[in-house]
Amino acid sequence: MALSVLPWAQQLPASRLTQLPKEARSVSRSNGAERSKALHQRILDNNFGIVRCKDLVWRRQDSERFYAEHSGRFFYQRLVEFMSSGPMRAYILAREDAISHWRELMGPTKVFRARFNSPASIRGQFGLTDTRNTTHGSDSLESAQREITFFFPDFCADEWMKKEEPLFRSGQIRYDHQNQIHTLSLSS
Numbered sequence: 455m456a457l458s459v460l461p462w463a464q465q466l467p468a469s470r471l472t473q474l475p476k477e478a479r480s481v482s483r484s485n486g487a488e489r490s491k492a493l494h495q496r497i498l499d500n501n502f503g504i505v506r507c508k509d510l511v512w513r514r515q516d517s518e519r520f521y522a523e524h525s526g527r528f529f530y531q532r533l534v535e536f537m538s539s540g541p542m543r544a545y546i547l548a549r550e551d552a553i554s555h556w557r558e559l560m561g562p563t564k565v566f567r568a569r570f571n572s573p574a575s576i577r578g579q580f581g582l583t584d585t586r587n588t589t590h591g592s593d594s595l596e597s598a599q600r601e602i603t604f605f606f607p608d609f610c611a612d613e614w615m616k617k618e619e620p621l622f623r624s625g626q627i628r629y630d631h632q633n634q635i636h637t638l639s640l641s642s
């Protein structure tokens with residue numbers, strides 16, 4: 455599983471659960487909805503199972519808490535402000551090696567590196583600056599678990615791993631267009 459947050463609203467992997475897209479003020483003011491749709495399609499096209507998906511807006515203190523490990527870095531204040539400046543979308547994504555696949559799909563943190571070295575990546579395509587780089591993705595299983603709890607406090611990863619992960623893994627899922635997530639295909 456992997457956790458991802460798309461800011462316009464930005465995942466979970468046990469081998470696989472987590473990602474978040476970030477996109478806020480400047481982006482959502484113009485074409486945030488369109489971008490969010492494109493990012494959602496990119497997730498589907500890359501064979502991620504969408505376990506959970508939720509639109510939300512952070513308060514400043516949410517942003518400060520989520521990025522506490524960066525407090526003291528020169529970009530902390532701008533990051534905190536950006537992440538609480540508009541809507542974002544949080545995902546729990548599942549697929550084999552979800553964390554590394556998502557991070558590859560996102561591209562490098564620094565936007566010019568992304569543009570030149572990975573122009574087809576999400577950050578290469580949509581990133582504005584090193585801070586406003588469109589998406590977040592957990593960097594390890596441990597951070598995925600912590601970040602999933604942050605965004606989806608009611609989600610029980612252990613139970614999901616036990617009951618649903620094997621069915622996601624074997625493809626016994628279907629896409630629910632209305633709720634924009636994958637659900638188990640019921641075998642009766």
Ligand SMILES: Nc1nc2c(ncn2[C@@H]2O[C@H](COP(=O)(O)OP(=O)(O)OP(=O)(O)O)[C@@H](O)[C@H]2O)c(=O)[nH]1
Nearest residue numbers: 527528529532533536564565582583584585586587
């Ligand atoms: N070491 C260091 N690098 C900085 C500092 N400020 C900006 N940078 C880097 O300079 C590059 C361009 O920064 P800016 O042009 O200021 O970016 P910006 O337009 O402010 O956009 P945001 O990062 O979204 O606020 C990026 O690689 C930043 O990481 C700083 O105070 N210290």
Ligand SMILES: Nc1ncnc2c1ncn2[C@@H]1O[C@H](COP(=O)(O)OP(=O)(O)O)[C@@H](O)[C@H]1O
Nearest residue numbers: 524529533562563584585586587589590591593
């Ligand atoms: N040098 C930097 N300049 C500006 N913003 C940065 C810089 N490094 C990191 N950030 C911001 O902090 C976020 C978290 O940083 P980090 O966890 O190191 O990268 P990543 O999001 O690629 O895992 C980045 O996505 C970016 O928004």
